[in-house]
Amino acid sequence: MLANAILFDLDGTLTDPKLGITSCIQFALSEIGYQPPEADELNWCIGPPIKDSFSQLLQTSDETILTQAIALYRSRFSTIGLFENTLYPQIIETLKTIRLAGYQTFVATSKPSIYAIQIIEHFGLSLLFDHVYGSELDGTRSIKADLIHYILVQENLLPASTIMVGDRKHDIIGAKSHNLTTIGVTYGYGTEQELTIHGADFIVHSPDEIAKLLRLEN
Incomplete structure (x- = not known):
C-alpha cells in the first residue's frame, strides 16, 4: 500500500467514548424535558456530528432547540464527559x-x-x-x-x-x-x-x- x-x-x-457521550446526551435530553433512551440505544450517536444526533433524537431542525441541547451536552462533556473515555x-x-x-x-x-x-x-x-x-x-x-x-x-x-x-x-x-x-x-x-x-x-x-x-x- x-x-x-x-x-x-x-x-x-x-x-x-461511549460512557461520556451517552451520559452527556442523556443529561441534555433530561434538562430540556425529554425522557432519554438507555445508553445502549445511543450507540449510533457515536461518530456523527452531535447536532445531527440531537436533530434525530428530538425530531427537529429548530436551531434554537438544537443549540440549547448542544450547549447542555457540552456543559457536562467539557468538564466530565470527555474523560469518561x-x-x-x-x-x-x-x-x-x-x-x-x-x-x-x-x-x-x-x-x-x-x-x-x-x-x-x-x-x-x-x-x-x-x-x-x-x-x-x-x-x-x-x-x-x-x-x-x-x-x-x-x-x-x-x-x-x-x-x-x-x-x-x-x-x-x-x-x-x-x-x-x-x-x-x-x-x-x-x-x-x-x-x-x-x-x-x-x-x-x-x-x-x-x-x-x-x-x-x-
Missing part, C-alpha cells in the same frame, strides 16, 4: 509501529478540536501525532469531507498517498469524496456491513491489524 500519511478518526477508532487495546503499540515506519499521522475527528486535543493529551498520545484536527464549536468542518479537505490543504498531502482509518460510514464517505484509501475498523461503533456498503477498501477487526495491513508486522 503506497502511502505516507494516515488520518485516524478518534471516537470508536482510537478511544471508546478509554483507550482501545493495542492503540499505542500500533501507533508507535506506524510512526517508526516513517508515516505522518493525524487525528481527523468531527469532534471539536478543543476537546479532541485534550483527549489525546489525556491518554499521552500527543507525540504519536503530527497534528490533531477537529471541527470548530460553531460546526465548521464537522462534516468529514470538509475536514479531510482542510487537512489535505493544510498539510499539503496527496490523496493518492493518504489513508483514512475510521469506524463509521462518515469516515468512509468523507475520505472517498477525496479519493483516499480507506480502512474501516469493526471494533468501534460501525458494523462491517456499514463500512463495506459505503466502500471501505479494507476492513480490520483490531488495531494491530492496521499495522499488519500496512505490512509493518508479521
